[in-house]
Amino acid sequence: MTIVERLATTTKNRQKSRQNRFVPLAGVLVGAAVIVVLTYTLPPFRNYQLATIGAYLCVTAGLTVLTGLNGQLSLGHGALMATGAYTLALWQDRFNLLLPGIVLAVVVTTLAGGVIGLAAARLRGPYLAGLTLAVAVVVPSITSTFDNTFNSDQGLSVALNPPPGVIPVEQWQVWICWAGALLTVLFLAYLVRGRFGRDMRAVRDDETAAKLAGVGVARTQVLAFVVSAACAGLSGALFAVLAQSVSPGAFPLTLSLFLVMAIVIGGLGRLTGALIGAFLLVALPSVAQSIAEDAGSQHLEGNLALTFFGVVLVVVMLAAPGGLASMKFPRKIRKQKGQE
Amino acid sequence: MSNAGDLLKVEGLTAGYGAAPVLHEVTLSVGAGRIVAVLGANGAGKTTLLRTLSGLLPLAAGRVMFDGLDLRGVKVEKMVRHGIAHVPEGRGVVTELTVDENLRLGGLWRKPREPLDEIYDLFPALAQRKNHLGHQLSGGERQMLAIGRALAAKPRLLLLDEPSLGLAPKITSQIMGLLRDLRDRTGLAVLLVEQNVRSALSIADEGIVLNLGRIAAREKADKLADDADLRHAYLGF
Amino acid sequence: MDRFLYLTFDGLSRGAVYAAFALALVLIWRAARIVNFAQGAMAVATAYVGYSVASATGSYWLGFVVAIAGGLVLGAVVERVVMRFVDHSSPLNGVVVALGLVLIIQGVLGMIYGNDYRPAEAPFSRDAFQIGGVTLLSRFDLFVFGAVGAVVVLLTLLFTRTSTGLRMRAAAFAPDVSRLLGVPVGGMLTLGWALAAAVGSLAGMLVIPTELGLHPNAMDLLFISAFTAAVLGGLDSPVGAVVGGLVVGLLLTYVSGYLGANVAPMAVLILLVVVLLSRPDGLFSKAKARTA
Ligand SMILES: Nc1ncnc2c1ncn2[C@@H]1O[C@H](COP(=O)(O)OP(=O)(O)OP(=O)(O)O)[C@@H](O)[C@H]1O
Ligand SMILES: [Mg+2]
Numbered sequence: 001m002t003i004v005e006r007l008a009t010t011t012k013n014r015q016k017s018r019q020n021r022f023v024p025l026a027g028v029l030v031g032a033a034v035i036v037v038l039t040y041t042l043p044p045f046r047n048y049q050l051a052t053i054g055a056y057l058c059v060t061a062g063l064t065v066l067t068g069l070n071g072q073l074s075l076g077h078g079a080l081m082a083t084g085a086y087t088l089a090l091w092q093d094r095f096n097l098l099l100p101g102i103v104l105a106v107v108v109t110t111l112a113g114g115v116i117g118l119a120a121a122r123l124r125g126p127y128l129a130g131l132t133l134a135v136a137v138v139v140p141s142i143t144s145t146f147d148n149t150f151n152s153d154q155g156l157s158v159a160l161n162p163p164p165g166v167i168p169v170e171q172w173q174v175w176i177c178w179a180g181a182l183l184t185v186l187f188l189a190y191l192v193r194g195r196f197g198r199d200m201r202a203v204r205d206d207e208t209a210a211k212l213a214g215v216g217v218a219r220t221q222v223l224a225f226v227v228s229a230a231c232a233g234l235s236g237a238l239f240a241v242l243a244q245s246v247s248p249g250a251f252p253l254t255l256s257l258f259l260v261m262a263i264v265i266g267g268l269g270r271l272t273g274a275l276i277g278a279f280l281l282v283a284l285p286s287v288a289q290s291i292a293e294d295a296g297s298q299h300l301e302g303n304l305a306l307t308f309f310g311v312v313l314v315v316v317m318l319a320a321p322g323g324l325a326s327m328k329f330p331r332k333i334r335k336q337k338g339q340e
Numbered sequence: 341m342s343n344a345g346d347l348l349k350v351e352g353l354t355a356g357y358g359a360a361p362v363l364h365e366v367t368l369s370v371g372a373g374r375i376v377a378v379l380g381a382n383g384a385g386k387t388t389l390l391r392t393l394s395g396l397l398p399l400a401a402g403r404v405m406f407d408g409l410d411l412r413g414v415k416v417e418k419m420v421r422h423g424i425a426h427v428p429e430g431r432g433v434v435t436e437l438t439v440d441e442n443l444r445l446g447g448l449w450r451k452p453r454e455p456l457d458e459i460y461d462l463f464p465a466l467a468q469r470k471n472h473l474g475h476q477l478s479g480g481e482r483q484m485l486a487i488g489r490a491l492a493a494k495p496r497l498l499l500l501d502e503p504s505l506g507l508a509p510k511i512t513s514q515i516m517g518l519l520r521d522l523r524d525r526t527g528l529a530v531l532l533v534e535q536n537v538r539s540a541l542s543i544a545d546e547g548i549v550l551n552l553g554r555i556a557a558r559e560k561a562d563k564l565a566d567d568a569d570l571r572h573a574y575l576g577f
Numbered sequence: 578m579d580r581f582l583y584l585t586f587d588g589l590s591r592g593a594v595y596a597a598f599a600l601a602l603v604l605i606w607r608a609a610r611i612v613n614f615a616q617g618a619m620a621v622a623t624a625y626v627g628y629s630v631a632s633a634t635g636s637y638w639l640g641f642v643v644a645i646a647g648g649l650v651l652g653a654v655v656e657r658v659v660m661r662f663v664d665h666s667s668p669l670n671g672v673v674v675a676l677g678l679v680l681i682i683q684g685v686l687g688m689i690y691g692n693d694y695r696p697a698e699a700p701f702s703r704d705a706f707q708i709g710g711v712t713l714l715s716r717f718d719l720f721v722f723g724a725v726g727a728v729v730v731l732l733t734l735l736f737t738r739t740s741t742g743l744r745m746r747a748a749a750f751a752p753d754v755s756r757l758l759g760v761p762v763g764g765m766l767t768l769g770w771a772l773a774a775a776v777g778s779l780a781g782m783l784v785i786p787t788e789l790g791l792h793p794n795a796m797d798l799l800f801i802s803a804f805t806a807a808v809l810g811g812l813d814s815p816v817g818a819v820v821g822g823l824v825v826g827l828l829l830t831y832v833s834g835y836l837g838a839n840v841a842p843m844a845v846l847i848l849l850v851v852v853l854l855s856r857p858d859g860l861f862s863k864a865k866a867r868t869a
Contacts, residue, residue: 073669075676119850123857125668126612130808131853133614134801134846141842253797254683257676264673303687310680317674318662394757420759432754434747445747448740449759493758 024189028182035178039171047170048242049282054177055238056278058184060262061271062231065188067260068269069197070224071204072120076132077232078256079139080116084109084236085246089156090149096159098241102180105237106230113229114222121221136256140248155247158240177238184231185271191227200224254306261313284308347372347529348393348497353402355392356553361400362388363553370497373527375519377540377561380550386533387429389550390499393531394419394426406497420449425495429502429533433482433489435474439466442474442485446492459488462518480511487515491522497529504536512536516543541565579711584834585827590718591787592826593725598780598803599810599818600732601773606812608749608769611660611671612804615678617796619655619774620781622682623647625690625791627782628697637700644778652774656767683793692793699786721783728776729819735772736815745769798842802829805849811859820861 035054039047059077066072084105091101116135120128144152163172191197199220202210207217240246262277285305292300346369356362362385370376378386391397393404395416404411406422414422425446434442443456443466460467463484469477477485483503490498500519504512520543522528534540541547547564549557557570564570598616605613613619627644631637659678664670701716708714736742747755748765756762784799785791806825810817825848832844852859 067669071667071669073672119854123853126614126672127808127853127857129614129669129672130612130801130804131849134805134849137797137801138842138846141839145837145839145843253794254680257680260673260676261680297688299688299691303684303692305684306680306687307684310677310682310684313677313680314659314674317670317677318659396753396757416756417759417761420757426757428754428757432751432757434751434754436750437743437747441743441747444740445743445755445758445760448744489758 021193024186024193028186028189031185032178032182035174035182039174044168044170047168047174049286051170051173051177051238051242053278053282054174054181055235055242056262056281057181057235057275058238059232059235059259060266060274060277060281061181061184061188062228062235063259064263064266064269064271064274064277065192065200066224066228067263068273069192069204070200070221072221072225073125073129073260074120074132074225074228075129075253075256075260076116076135077228077259078251078253079135080109080113080229080232081236081239081255082139082246082248082251083112084233085240085251086143086150086156086236087233088237088240089158089246092159093156096161098160098176102234102237102241105240106233109233109236110226110230113226113232117222117225117229120225121218133253133256136253139251143248153248155245155250157245158243160241160244173242176241180234180238184234185274188227188231189271196220196223258309261309265312265316346370347407348531349403349405350393351403351405353389353392353404354400355397355402356388356400357397361553363392365402366550366553366555367402368548368555368558370529370531372496372529373523374546375523375530375532375544377537377544377547378531378533378550379535379537379540379547379564380556382535384550385553386550387501388553390426390428390501390531390533394424394499396426420493420495423494423496424499425490425493425497426499427486427490427501427503429505433474433477433485438471438473439477439485440470442489443492446489447494450494454494456492459492462491463488479506480508483507483511483515487518495528497531499531499533501533502535503532504534504539509539512539516540519543537571538565580834583705583712584830586713586718587834588827588830589823590714590721590826591784591830592806592823593721594780594783594822595799595803595806595826596819596822597725597728597776597783598799599806599822600729600815601777601780602803602807603810603812603815603818604732604769604773604776606807608745608766608773609656609660609671610665610668611663611675612812613773614672614675614800615655615682616774616777617781617800618679618682618793619651620648620777621785621791621793621796622686623651623774623778624697624781624785624795625686627778628695628791631698637698641700641782644782645775648775648778649771651778652771653767655774656770660770661763661766686793690791690793694789695791697785697790703787717786724779724783728779732772732776732815741768798845801842801849802826802845805845805852808849809852809856809859811861814859814861817859817861821859 035050038050042050059081063074063077066074087105087108088101091104092098095101116132119131123131140153143150143155150156163169192200199210199215202213202215203217203220211217239250243250258281262281263274265280266273266275266277285302288305288308289301292304348370350366350368353366354361354364366389368376378389380386388397392399395411395414399412406424409422419426434445437445440456443459447453447456465481466484466488469481474482474485487500487503503515507515516539519530519532523530532540532544541561541564544561547559547561548555549570557564559567601616602613605611623644626647627640630643631640634640655678659674660671663674699717701720703715703717705712705715736746744755744760745765745768747758748760748762749769752762780799780803781796785795788795802825803822806821807818809824810819810821825845828844828848829841833841
């Protein structure tokens with residue numbers, strides 16, 4: 001497609017998207033209603049899992065926008081989640097005001113993401129992957145170097161007020177996590193529909209062409225990283241609320257790899273894909289866990305899920321012709337096929 | 341013009357990149373010790389023809405026989421063992437390797453390996469630059485290196501894609517002279533793709549004109565050079 | 578001053594291991610334009626196998642040989658079965674597939690061996706002996722220098738003196754032309770992966786006894802350090818990998834020695850950032866590789 005054709009299609013898409021303007025809002029409202037109803041019917045443990053899905057959804061949604069729409073692969077989002085989680089823990093220790101604490105966690109992680117994003121905008125492919133991997137690996141080292149603040153491997157506990165009224169704590173957690181998740185999704189959905197989304201895709205597809213079309217390449221990339229970092233920070237804060245503690249062990253390198261797997265399986269660059277990914281991140285380990293328990297093997301625990309994720313990731317990557325590229329925008333591909 | 345003793349026999353060759361073929365039912369033959377020039381406009385399919393013959397592109401239909409051997413299914417990396425050397429368009433010198441390494445690469449498959457003296461005698465310019473890297477060579481030197489490397493494999497058939505590309509007329513005629521010599525001396529067969537019609541026809545025994553992937557004419561070289569209509573129609577001079 | 582000398586030798590010994598591992602990364606990068614993010618996990622896997630053999634037979638050296646040979650096999654299998662089928666239109670594809678391999682390998686290792694640290698004996702004493710009244714080196718350090726030195730020499734000979742080395746280089750630089758010249762390009766690629774993985778396994782066998790022991794994640798930090806070393810040297814340059822490895826080894830040891838071991842990983846991160854932002858093509862690379 002030439003640039004002119006591409007611009008023409010985006011204009012067309014924009015007209016269409018004007019009609020679809022309310023789709024994300026409607027989807028999120030329906031989602032919220034379903035979640036609220038679910039919380040009254042599910043047993044506490046299921047509610048806890050549901051809440052975890054919500055917390056994961058924040059970060060997978062942000063990551064799928066970064067990788068799928070902007071073409072930047074980050075292996076460091078686990079570390080960004082840790083940033084949000086530790087910020088909230090430290091805040092709660094002093095003030096115990098959850099909502100401002102979560103906002104602060106997002107702000108701090110956004111700043112951290114901005115720093116990484118500035119470096120990331122100058123790097124490509126394996127170089128960016130290597131740098132973000134280093135960020136993910138370095139978390140335990142930071143917590144033990146500044147152990148007065150972070151209390152090294154033990155980590156910190158997160159002070160939380162009991163839920164208002166007589167609501168069970170798990171239900172309260174679902175509400176908090178999914179409020180965050182749905183707001184994130186809503187925000188991202190409108191963001192990618194607008195000019196920023198178009199710029200991100202243009203940069204991903206062809207940097208030179210994007211530059212010629214007047215898109216600020218570096219600016220777009222940094223912004224994309226910042227946005228997805230903010231989502232990761234929120235997710236980390238929510239995990240802190242869920243576990244009521246934070247420690248480096250909760251944010252290992254494996255977590256960052258799981259996130260990549262989740263967005264690839266769900267369909268890169270799609271928010272529904274991020275939801276599928278978040279669901280699998282909770283469901284698969286749970287299934288693996290029960291298999292391990294049945295088999296009575298301690299070694300299987302955790303490792304079965306790890307292996308399974310790895311196999312799925314490799315198979316999906318090899319089976320999809322064109323690899324990651326073919327997973328971007330399946331919607332559009334379908335439409336093109338329909339026209340032929 | 342085809343006869344039983346032909347080294348390369350191509351019948352009904354159809355090939356290209358993906359769905360729509362570029363070459364349609366091309367039939368030609370090259371006898372041992374003969375030079376056949378393949379001429380045609382840009383995009384006529386000359387490079388595609390050579391790439392198909394050496395196995396870089398798959399055959400959609402037709403048959404390629406080399407010295408009685410069906411080349412379908414012979415892997416690219418085995419072609420040189422059967423005696424086919426292909427000098428690709430744009431020279432294909434490995435620029436990160438030295439001149440000597442490039443030449444050695446040409447004869448690597450032969451056992452026992454022979455010294456490269458013969459090649460250096462043919463191209464004294466290369467002998468002086470033995471240890472220079474490929475990207476330090478001039479265009480003409482690279483072309484000599486690419487041809488020298490192909491000759492180091494001791495082929496029976498040489499597929500040459502635009503050896504004169506970007507070269508001064510003097511060097512072009514040197515290379516043409518060399519090809520003629522080799523043919524006369526060693527019985528080498530050459531399928532020579534050229535834009536430089538005059539110099540190609542000056543050494544060729546036979547000329548083939550490709551047009552839009554089909555053979556438009558096939559003549560003795562001198563006849564082709566004299567056929568004003570053909571020249572105007574396909575070769576543009 | 579004595580401490581500085583001691584740290585310097587310790588750093589060189591550590592750096593030699595990083596150099597070997599970085600060399601393995603560079604080998605694959607040159608051959609396939611893939612940064613093998615699974616290399617750490619692959620090396621751990623072969624180390625587990627090596628130590629299993631060692632404890633079953635009572636012979637460390639048999640285990641050592643099995644680990645290296647296992648690296649050859651694993652490298653070849655990974656290339657033949659997985660990497661060969663990766664779509665190369667985007668460099669991210671190779672990275673993501675390698676990450677999938679990391680998950681698989683770590684998961685399988687955990688299932689077989691569990692996730693506790695297992696002791697890994699060193700073949701030689703790790704107690705430093707004194708030279709002229711100064712504590713400098715251990716026998717194990719000497720073994721490290723010898724082993725890595727041998728690898729560097731052998732690889733140099735392979736690539737500069739043998740026809741196989743010439744074929745491998747040609748196949749990496751110009752695959753299509755090489756095939757026309759009769760070079761089995763696919764085979765050379767497999768060989769490159771096998772050699773690189775074996776070198777990675779060697780690095781694993783050299784580093785694991787000096788750290789906490791065998792663990793599925795034992796090489797995560799080493800991977801980052803070696804990646805930094807390789808980037809420092811320029812991903813395309815074997816010489817750069819060796820020099821980069823020594824530099825990173827020295828830096829890490831000084832930082833650990835003077836500021837504390839906890840700080841070392843952050844020092845690697847900072848070095849990596851500085852290198853990537855100031856000399857993204859490394860100190861030794863001629864080719865422009867950053868965007869590749
Ligand atoms: N890699 C490719 N993929 C798809 N089509 C190709 C490819 N290479 C060439 N073609 C098409 O095949 C046709 C023949 O190309 P070819 O390179 O064989 O021409 P040629 O006769 O060698 O021209 P020239 O004199 O310019 O070298 C052209 O229409 C070209 O567009
Ligand atoms: Mg051509």
